[in-house]
Amino acid sequence: MASLAAPRRRGRNPLAAEDFFAGWVFILPALIIIGGFILLPILIAAWTSLHNRNTIGNVNEFVGLDNYRHIFTANEDFRIALRNTAWFSAVVVPTQTAVGLILATLANRKIRGKTFFRTAFYFPSISSSVVISMIFLWLYQSNGLINFLLQKLGLPTPRPPWLANARGVFGLAFDAVGIGVPTWLEGPSVALVSIMMLNVWTTAGTMMVVFLAGLQDIPGDVYEAAALDGATRRRSFFDITVPLLRPVILFVVTLGLIGTFQVFDQIYVMSAGGPAKTTTTLVFLIYTEAFKSGRGLGYASALAIVLFAIIFVLFLIQRRFVGRTEER
Amino acid sequence: MQRRFLNRGLSRRGLIKGAATGAAVAALAPAGLGRLTAAAAQEPTTVRLVSPPSSPAETAALEALLEEFAAANPNIRVDYQAITSEYNTKLQTDLAAGSAADVFTVDSLVMPDLIAAEVMTPLDDYMAQAGFTAADYFPGLISAFQAGGRTYGLPKDFSTLAMFYDPQAFEAAGIAAPPATWDELRTAAQTLLDATGQPPIVYAPSLARYIAFLYAGGGRILSEDGSQVTINSPEAKTALDYFYGLYTDGLAATFTDVGAVWPGAAFATDTGSIVFEGNWLLPFLAENAPDKQFRVAEMPAGPAGKATMAFTVCYAINEASAVRDAAWTLVSYLTGPEGMAIWSDTSGLLPSRPALTQAYVDKYPDRSAFLAGGEYARPWQLGQGGEKFNLDADAELQALFSGQGSTEETLARLEEKANEDIRLGTAPVATPAT
Numbered sequence: 001m002a003s004l005a006a007p008r009r010r011g012r013n014p015l016a017a018e019d020f021f022a023g024w025v026f027i028l029p030a031l032i033i034i035g036g037f038i039l040l041p042i043l044i045a046a047w048t049s050l051h052n053r054n055t056i057g058n059v060n061e062f063v064g065l066d067n068y069r070h071i072f073t074a075n076e077d078f079r080i081a082l083r084n085t086a087w088f089s090a091v092v093v094p095t096q097t098a099v100g101l102i103l104a105t106l107a108n109r110k111i112r113g114k115t116f117f118r119t120a121f122y123f124p125s126i127s128s129s130v131v132i133s134m135i136f137l138w139l140y141q142s143n144g145l146i147n148f149l150l151q152k153l154g155l156p157t158p159r160p161p162w163l164a165n166a167r168g169v170f171g172l173a174f175d176a177v178g179i180g181v182p183t184w185l186e187g188p189s190v191a192l193v194s195i196m197m198l199n200v201w202t203t204a205g206t207m208m209v210v211f212l213a214g215l216q217d218i219p220g221d222v223y224e225a226a227a228l229d230g231a232t233r234r235r236s237f238f239d240i241t242v243p244l245l246r247p248v249i250l251f252v253v254t255l256g257l258i259g260t261f262q263v264f265d266q267i268y269v270m271s272a273g274g275p276a277k278t279t280t281t282l283v284f285l286i287y288t289e290a291f292k293s294g295r296g297l298g299y300a301s302a303l304a305i306v307l308f309a310i311i312f313v314l315f316l317i318q319r320r321f322v323g324r325t326e327e328r
Numbered sequence: 329m330q331r332r333f334l335n336r337g338l339s340r341r342g343l344i345k346g347a348a349t350g351a352a353v354a355a356l357a358p359a360g361l362g363r364l365t366a367a368a369a370q371e372p373t374t375v376r377l378v379s380p381p382s383s384p385a386e387t388a389a390l391e392a393l394l395e396e397f398a399a400a401n402p403n404i405r406v407d408y409q410a411i412t413s414e415y416n417t418k419l420q421t422d423l424a425a426g427s428a429a430d431v432f433t434v435d436s437l438v439m440p441d442l443i444a445a446e447v448m449t450p451l452d453d454y455m456a457q458a459g460f461t462a463a464d465y466f467p468g469l470i471s472a473f474q475a476g477g478r479t480y481g482l483p484k485d486f487s488t489l490a491m492f493y494d495p496q497a498f499e500a501a502g503i504a505a506p507p508a509t510w511d512e513l514r515t516a517a518q519t520l521l522d523a524t525g526q527p528p529i530v531y532a533p534s535l536a537r538y539i540a541f542l543y544a545g546g547g548r549i550l551s552e553d554g555s556q557v558t559i560n561s562p563e564a565k566t567a568l569d570y571f572y573g574l575y576t577d578g579l580a581a582t583f584t585d586v587g588a589v590w591p592g593a594a595f596a597t598d599t600g601s602i603v604f605e606g607n608w609l610l611p612f613l614a615e616n617a618p619d620k621q622f623r624v625a626e627m628p629a630g631p632a633g634k635a636t637m638a639f640t641v642c643y644a645i646n647e648a649s650a651v652r653d654a655a656w657t658l659v660s661y662l663t664g665p666e667g668m669a670i671w672s673d674t675s676g677l678l679p680s681r682p683a684l685t686q687a688y689v690d691k692y693p694d695r696s697a698f699l700a701g702g703e704y705a706r707p708w709q710l711g712q713g714g715e716k717f718n719l720d721a722d723a724e725l726q727a728l729f730s731g732q733g734s735t736e737e738t739l740a741r742l743e744e745k746a747n748e749d750i751r752l753g754t755a756p757v758a759t760p761a762t
Binding site: 054055056057058059141142143144159160161163164165166167183273274275276277288291292293294 | 423441445446712719723
């Protein structure tokens with residue numbers, strides 16, 4: 001075999017060299033763009049994170065891992081931001097995935113006005129997040145639409161109003177039944193939960209579109225066979241739709257995880273990290289440290305690398321749990 | 329006004345106003361620039377100028393002033409750009425990229441950090457040649473832009489905090505004169521509350537407002553020489569108990585409580601009858617509530633007497649500029665006797681030169697309370713790291729106003745944060761402008 005294969009390979013050598021060259025030429029544009037605008041900045045950020053470098057750039061000294069040491073041992077804001085982001089992700093990712101799946105299942109049915117509903121649900125996702133955030137800013141005001149409707153229904157409204165309320169929702173719930181709780185049991189603030197709701201509302205549409213594509217890949221005869229076997233609609237949803245959608249769910253959860261850990265624009269527009277830092281997320285903290293704290297770009301880069309590591313580890317973990325398609 | 333937006337809780341207001349200002353600036357710019365270009369002679373030196381104007385009216389006033397400058401200096405062409413949001417961020421990145429303008433404005437709060445970064449040309453030699461001295465300016469203003477015996481910027485103008493009140497509401501409740509002390513303020517607020525059932529005072533739980541009460545109560549954030557954090561003192565507690573007590577006793581509401589974007593908006597819509605704001609509220613009222621009846625009085629005096637804050641920005645020259653001489657010609661015009669006389673007249677902002685105060689009061693007699701405050705105002709400045717401390721302090725005050733912790737705990741946390749954020753011994757720090 002080897003003696004047969006070797007001369008053939010040698011015989012095709014000039015052509016192979018040409019292919020090799022042509023191949024590189026074809027991927028060169030992508031290589032330059034990915035290398036220059038993604039890979040290189042990541043490497044520069046990693047290198048910068050080992051420096052004490054102010055934003056203006058006249059101070060730039062190598063400090064090794066000092067920035068990382070400070071982040072993990074001395075930066076109270078980092079712990080606050082990590083906690084806020086974890087809450088944000090823990091609430092938003094499952095909710096938007098569930099809502100997206102339900103919407104997709106509904107929009108996949110043969111109902112009248114299907115296209116209208118699909119468009120309506122997807123609309124928030126394609127609108128500018130800044131514009132949507134501004135609209136929600138008005139809705140959440142003390143004299144805004146949400147409070148107006150609550151008052152009409154005779155329900156209590158929060159004081160301070162939604163986005164200015166730093167009280168934790170668990171703390172408030174415990175207060176309602178007359179139990180005082182320590183600060184660490186307070187949970188995410190009313191302001192953060194308000195922004196979570198906005199985020200679920202805008203992102204569920206995107207997830208719906210992805211789920212719709214996944215649903216349409218499931219052959220109809222599987223459902224027919226199940227129906228013949230006497231499966232209820234509920235049973236076929238949980239035992240056919242959900243398992244067959246597993247790769248799509250992995251994709252949606254991964255996108256959701258990355259998106260929620262990188263949330264910035266809604267926070268910047270609606271609450272600027274306040275009140276009392278209860279909506280300061282990791283990316284908002286990176287922005288603050290880079291431009292407002294005087295710690296500068298080296299420190300902010302270190303935070304960005306830490307964020308990257310967190311997302312990466314979380315992705316690996318959830319791939320183990322959600323992505324077990326091969327085993328089935 | 330950029331300084332009003334330093335309050336991060338209000339930054340979304342900056343965004344809203346920024347969008348509006350941006351549109352207005354875009355509409356104004358072509359006409360203004362065209363006239364500037366026409367006025368310049370052949371082969372002029374171009375000086376780039378950036379600043380964050382507070383309103384379209386301020387941009388228009390500055391462009392008119394630059395036209396006057398162009399007429400007097402045909403060999404210099406000024407290329408003005410208004411930055412309507414995230415000014416400090418943009419300035420830092422432009423300086424880092426080497427693309428910053430030749431002349432830029434710097435807020436007093438961030439000045440110590442920029443002085444430490446050595447990005448501005450000391451103006452002392454220029455000033456000596458042109459016959460300018462520091463004594464030409466209010467000491468409380470120019471001291472904010474000096475360090476190590478050098479002057480890095482000249483104050484463009486300033487605003488002070490004062491008490492805006494609604495004379496009709498006062499009359500209806502039977503209050504004859506505006507409250508001049510803390511006790512009188514409480515009494516007046518109680519009377520107004522009894523008359524209307526609404527909290528009469530609308531304010532912001534922010535350091536930039538509490539600090540005026542802190543000084544009036546005899547407290548300080550840093551010691552006189554700036555070497556020690558002194559915020560956790562009995563005087564500071566008295567001041568915070570008073571400031572926060574207005575809220576807990578129902579005499580005051582925060583602007584978010586009443587659904588306003590900032591306290592000024594609540595005042596404009598008659599939701600509050602007393603607000604503590606600066607003269608930046610005047611153009612806002614003229615634009616949004618032209619029929620609003622209001623008066624302005626000095627901040628009520630506390631146990632330690634009268635106190636207010638001076639919010640100011642300076643014009644500074646980029647150290648890396650290739651046209652520093654021409655840049656100085658521009659700065660000396662804008663902050664000199666002639667230019668500033670026109671500026672304070674057209675913009676309505678307070679002249680930073682005491683020599684011009686009489687002309688200002690003659691033109692704007694109803695604004696004398698702001699200038700009276702200028703006599704004893706302290707600069708809005710907390711040393712290097714002051715911007716970070718301002719953010720952290722606002723967060724602590726917001727937590728207090730959300731019912732978390734006591735005033736003692738808040739002050740202890742402020743002390744901790746000040747020690748962490750502020751680089752001690754990096755004066756200039758707040759001293760009374762006596």
